[in-house]
Amino acid sequence: QSALTQPASVSGSPGQSITISCTGTSSDVGGYNYVSWYQQYPGKAPKLMIYDVTNRPSGVSNRFSGSKSGNTASVTISGLQAEDEADYYCSSYRDSSPHVVFGGGTKLTVL
Amino acid sequence: QVQLVESGGGVVQPGRSLTLSCAGSGFTFSSYGMHWVRQAPGKGLEWVAVIWYDGSNKYYADSVKGRFTISRDNSKNTLYLQMYSLRAEDTAVYYCAKDGTEGARPHFDSWGQGTLVTVSS
Numbered sequence: 001q002s003a004l005t006q007p008a009s010v011s012g013s014p015g016q017s018i019t020i021s022c023t024g025t026s027s028d029v030g031g032y033n034y035v036s037w038y039q040q041y042p043g044k045a046p047k048l049m050i051y052d053v054t055n056r057p058s059g060v061s062n063r064f065s066g067s068k069s070g071n072t073a074s075v076t077i078s079g080l081q082a083e084d085e086a087d088y089y090c091s092s093y094r095d096s097s098p099h100v101v102f103g104g105g106t107k108l109t110v111l
Numbered sequence: 112q113v114q115l116v117e118s119g120g121g122v123v124q125p126g127r128s129l130t131l132s133c134a135g136s137g138f139t140f141s142s143y144g145m146h147w148v149r150q151a152p153g154k155g156l157e158w159v160a161v162i163w164y165d166g167s168n169k170y171y172a173d174s175v176k177g178r179f180t181i182s183r184d185n186s187k188n189t190l191y192l193q194m195y196s197l198r199a200e201d202t203a204v205y206y207c208a209k210d211g212t213e214g215a216r217p218h219f220d221s222w223g224q225g226t227l228v229t230v231s232s
Contacts, residue, residue, distance in 0.1 A: 036218035045222040099170035100158040
């Protein structure tokens with residue numbers, strides 16, 4: 001059982017927007033703005049998409065945006081494209097052991 | 112550009128030890144925290160350990176505490192993970208990941224290609 005809770009799967013059609021949620025506690029997601037999101041293709045290393053809740057690294061499409069409300073963080077992908085089909089993981093700093101926690105991952109299917 | 116290259120993975124018997132290495136280049140290695148993250152076959156990501164930029168702080172996942180040791184040699188731009196008393200459940204691809212900060216506000220902005228560790232008799 002993962003420390004952060006994500007839906008196992010989400011889907012959407014090209015051009016649509018989807019949102020993936022990530023629920024934790026006040027010791028991690030709710031207490032700190034250190035939530036990050038990663039995209040992973042099968043057999044590949046993860047890639048940072050969002051950090052510190054809302055920040056996008058250089059080179060990441062502005063179709064990706066992050067937000068947080070209470071103990072739940074979210075990533076929204078707008079203008080869905082076929083290349084967005086991948087697994088997505090959230091992560092957060094936690095103020096007790098373990099130092100860092102991940103969500104269980106969400107498989108995004110582009111219909 | 113940032114490059115992280117892991118090595119040292121392989122097949123090891125339960126109870127034995129193994130040391131992983133991660134060579135960093137393309138950035139000032141001594142300025143950033145470094146992590147190990149693993150992924151069991153068909154499973155999600157699991158954070159393993161972090162070492163701050165100067166080695167002053169180290170933290171571990173409960174599942175490896177007391178069995179794994181993270182260390183770094185900033186003069187060689189290299190990160191290590193010493194793994195002892197290995198168990199079948201330690202079987203995973205182990206990724207070396209660079210923190211975007213010194214270690215206090217963790218996120219992983221660069222990843223290695225991963226090295227597979229298989230614990231089996």
